[in-house]
Amino acid sequence: MITRVDTYLHSVPLSGAVAEQVGPFTLFRSTTVWPYYARPVPGSDVTIKPDDVELVRARCAELEIPLSFEWVVDTCPSLGPAAAAAGLTVVEHPLLVLERDDFRPVVADARVEILSADEDVVRAARAVANLAFSDPGTAVGAAGPAERDAAAAETRDDMVATLSDRARRGISVTAGAFTDDGMVASGTHQPVDSATEIVGVGTLPSMRRRGLGAAVTSALVEHALSHGVDLVLLSAESDAVAAVYERVGFHRIGSAGAAE
Template sequence: MFGADVHAYLRSAAGARARRRGPFTIRLDEHNDALPFNYAIPDDDADPTENQVAALVSAFRERARTPRLEYVPQAAPKVEGALLAAGFTVEGRYPLLVCPPDEVVDTPVDPTVRIELVTTDAGLWQVAHVMNAAFEAPEANEYDVARLRRILDGGGIVAAVVDTTTADVVGAGQTGSPYQGVAEVASIAVRVSHRRRGIGGAVTALLTRAGADAGITIPFLTPADDDAARVYARVGYRKVGEALHISLRA
């Protein structure tokens, strides 16, 4: 089941600092309290008790983080009911899309931009600035750059989009560090000034194709809205399931 593969990847991405509470693996970012960096993944086929859910909530509260999960409900169908009973509410249900690297489709892109892979710290700083601005996050700092460096060190990929007329970085994207061939294509970001020029699709296509050389045979992503889903569909991504984001707000 692909959902189990995604869960295995997410647990791997949680890293050595991951915590366990009952049938949950918890990923917490000590420097960033933003929701996308703090979540839990249930064990496959988990059937958590009320006490186990309470322990999960406590683990987040102890670190001043919002208790929340990101997971594939098809792989753990009993978890959502237990969370809803504990007061959790659904943030969103998002299509889970995949595209084998050899099936990616190139789409038209503004000819005044160049897309390139990034490996230097200077390039990672530029990427971090674009990503944070695009997602309305605080100004990029050394922890954002360190996070991108860990992705590279783990075999992931970071890309930047350069406006060739100004030399400014105007877009970016990344994959996660692959685990058994699976990795997420994420953080596709484009500055407001350069949107609707085909850049998001072009970055996604490049990351997907380049991922094959990095050992990523099953790239996946979860678009935040229908507009993003259409962009990814144009470059070859298709729906294979659903991801659930669910949290307990104070």
């Protein structure tokens, strides 16, 4: 299972990047509006050393792109210590999966639906996610519909156009939860063959503790399973956030690492 997850995570950046081998890593050079990262090659069983990290640092400097790494800790446990020794900040997050028989649908007091590629809809979904991740955690916060509308107006046009294009091509599928105040939660899944990853699930801070994130996740899982996917994965910010996904049927299989 974790090998399959690692393989998926190595293929999903290719929708927006080109791959280049740098030592024991694949460096994904972005062709879109957000940066990517380097990953250890799945199945290589290599022990990563600080000098290997420095190879990627030098190449990123040459290309004038940010230096960052993502990996599955359980398949490459040496990368975290090597990245830390090279002066990078290293974090680990719970890595969870769900298979078809695990799925437990969740509903909330909101209308939840798969969103269109319309740019106004995409703009609102991006604004919800940005506000959610700028105030991380599960506690109720201050930002609400007014802040969402202001953030939507400030969202870059090139970002919106890119997200709309990805939605039209099926590279990403986004769901939103709606109340009388408009869109209050959103999230996305990114299918590649028969696996997909759920990313960017967020609720307006003022609307938390209402089950909206779990309901959006549930809608994304349902969509994925009805379109040929049999494995859904995600990484959670923390154990508290992982508990939200466990309501839908996800269970932990390891840890996802990131360094920058």
